[in-house]
Amino acid sequence: MPPGKIVCIGQNYRAHAKELNSQAPEEPMIFLKPSSALIGDGEEIVAGDVGRVDHEVELALIIGRTARNVTDEEALGRVSHVAVFNDVTARDMQNAARRAGNPWTLSKSMDTFAPMSQPVPLSSVEDVHKLELVLTVNGEVRQRGNTADMVFPPERLVSYISRFMTLEEGDIIATGTPEGVSALRDGDLVVASIPGVGSVRNRFRRK
Numbered sequence: 001m002p003p004g005k006i007v008c009i010g011q012n013y014r015a016h017a018k019e020l021n022s023q024a025p026e027e028p029m030i031f032l033k034p035s036s037a038l039i040g041d042g043e044e045i046v047a048g049d050v051g052r053v054d055h056e057v058e059l060a061l062i063i064g065r066t067a068r069n070v071t072d073e074e075a076l077g078r079v080s081h082v083a084v085f086n087d088v089t090a091r092d093m094q095n096a097a098r099r100a101g102n103p104w105t106l107s108k109s110m111d112t113f114a115p116m117s118q119p120v121p122l123s124s125v126e127d128v129h130k131l132e133l134v135l136t137v138n139g140e141v142r143q144r145g146n147t148a149d150m151v152f153p154p155e156r157l158v159s160y161i162s163r164f165m166t167l168e169e170g171d172i173i174a175t176g177t178p179e180g181v182s183a184l185r186d187g188d189l190v191v192a193s194i195p196g197v198g199s200v201r202n203r204f205r206r207k
Helices: 014-019 072-078 091-100 154-164
Strands: 006-010 029-033 045-047 057-063 079-086 132-137 140-146 172-174 189-194 198-206
Touching: 057 132, 057 154, 057 189, 072 079, 072 154, 079 172, 079 189, 079 198, 154 172
Parallel strands: 006 172, 045 198
Antiparallel strands: 006 029, 057 079, 057 172, 132 140, 132 189, 189 198
């Protein structure tokens, strides 16, 4: 069954905010992706004539128990699994929407723009606050970061989101990407991985 919602966090690493010529937010920056964007390992990321398309490796939190207005201390108790997530972004579309002062949901929400690895139990991860994130394109490392560098740690994200919208079983939270995002070309092989969590491998295609 697909998740009810995919809640994503923007600019949750200071270096990534800087590379986008932005400041790290004072509160979590929230946007949504539809469940129809979700694909798994081995499936293709497909984009049409939308200009530049970027990769963004992230840690995903999978909600296992309803969370509504929970505290930071309660938050991780509502997370059952974690996974590797690639927040694929049509960057030219996003930048154009920003310049116009319009929402940039479409740039994040196209079919296939949410590759995610097979989730693993949170209990199998030694420390969710010290996970290395790596993304390669055709074997070349493009992104390398660590969840220790998040502006808002996982428990804060869960508690913050739950103040405004109920998080339900199966919902996904994509927690933000470190620096190093770059453009994909037709035929590129993208591999996002987190040691101890898993990896998701996808070929990028233009229609």
